Amino acid sequence: MKKNAPQKTKIVLFTGYSCNNNCRFCINSNKRELLEKTTDELIKEIYLAKKKKADIVEIIGGESTIRHDYTHLISVAKKIGIKEVLSATNGKIFSDFSAAKKIVNSGISGLIFSLHGHNSKTHDYLTRSKGSFNELIKGIENLKKLGFKSINGNTTIVKPNMRFLPRIAELYAKYKIRNVEYIFVDPTYGGAYDNFKELVPKISKASVFMRKAVDIGINCGYKQWKVRYVPLCYFNGYERHISEINERILFFTEHWAPDFKNTNALVSRQIISRKKTARCKGCAVYNACEGIWAEYIKRYGDSELKAVK
Numbered sequence: 001m002k003k004n005a006p007q008k009t010k011i012v013l014f015t016g017y018s019c020n021n022n023c024r025f026c027i028n029s030n031k032r033e034l035l036e037k038t039t040d041e042l043i044k045e046i047y048l049a050k051k052k053k054a055d056i057v058e059i060i061g062g063e064s065t066i067r068h069d070y071t072h073l074i075s076v077a078k079k080i081g082i083k084e085v086l087s088a089t090n091g092k093i094f095s096d097f098s099a100a101k102k103i104v105n106s107g108i109s110g111l112i113f114s115l116h117g118h119n120s121k122t123h124d125y126l127t128r129s130k131g132s133f134n135e136l137i138k139g140i141e142n143l144k145k146l147g148f149k150s151i152n153g154n155t156t157i158v159k160p161n162m163r164f165l166p167r168i169a170e171l172y173a174k175y176k177i178r179n180v181e182y183i184f185v186d187p188t189y190g191g192a193y194d195n196f197k198e199l200v201p202k203i204s205k206a207s208v209f210m211r212k213a214v215d216i217g218i219n220c221g222y223k224q225w226k227v228r229y230v231p232l233c234y235f236n237g238y239e240r241h242i243s244e245i246n247e248r249i250l251f252f253t254e255h256w257a258p259d260f261k262n263t264n265a266l267v268s269r270q271i272i273s274r275k276k277t278a279r280c281k282g283c284a285v286y287n288a289c290e291g292i293w294a295e296y297i298k299r300y301g302d303s304e305l306k307a308v309k
């Protein structure tokens with residue numbers, strides 16, 4: 001599939017699914033036993049990404065920072081001229097100052113910290129890893145001490161944390177994190193599929209807190225605070241803060257995982273996992289909207305969707 005002219009090519013390299021957290025909602029919770037890619041495989045993929053003129057390579061897991069070759073992979077990618085090398089992380093490793101320094105020195109361009117609670121009680125409950133909140137916060141502080149600027153955030157919205165989103169937003173604001181995504185949990189597979197009722201909130205309820213959280217960023221002047229995987233009927237007036245709209249314009253994204261290769265991540269998500277229904281008929285934002293998770297419609301129905309006038 002060809003990308004549109006102004007789009008940057010972003011290749012997301014999944015290293016495997018091992019992780020030192022065990023998030024309740026993790027989409028990969030049933031894949032932990034799959035083999036991790038080897039160093040050689042990943043190096044080959046980095047060279048292939050360069051050949052495909054990737055502007056951005058994002059190295060993710062599982063938790064890719066726990067690999068022994070993590071910094072090596074980053075430095076190879078930078079050395080062969082990949083402009084931006086990013087990683088999403090649970091942040092634990094950065095609580096160790098020397099490990100944080102080594103990663104910064106390897107040339108990483110940006111880090112996306114996954115923060116799921118405003119305190120240990122909520123974050124550690126969701127990650128099922130005692131101490132993970134304190135480690136993540138210490139990690140942010142260590143990176144700040146090192147003068148590392150590109151710290152971003154993402155938060156998965158589930159029932160146990162949705163009410164605390166404004167508190168989580170205040171924490172992001174405290175650390176001056178200018179680029180944040182609030183991600184409505186994906187129940188297509190994994191933990192949220194297995195424990196749907198316990199974890200997946202109604203969009204009509206969660207969206208109230210998601211909008212409040214984004215407003216906190218807007219009030220701080222942060223234009224890159226966004227929501228992801230939401231139906232637009234709950235985000236009227238927030239069109240500039242919808243990740244998918246932004247993504248469609250700016251990026252052409254491929255996913256290369258150990259168990260699948262997706263050469264147009266955006267289109268496959270629209271076709272396979274997201275859904276619009278008859279209630280969307282005549283909606284003014286029909287084309288811009290991806291609807292809601294198909295699995296959500298299966299379990300909760302579509303009665304909350306309301307065509308935008």
Ligand code: SF4
Pocket residue numbers: 231232233234276277279280283284285286289290291292305306307308
């Ligand atoms: S009614 Fe349907 S198409 Fe319109 S915003 Fe809601 S989910 Fe999207």
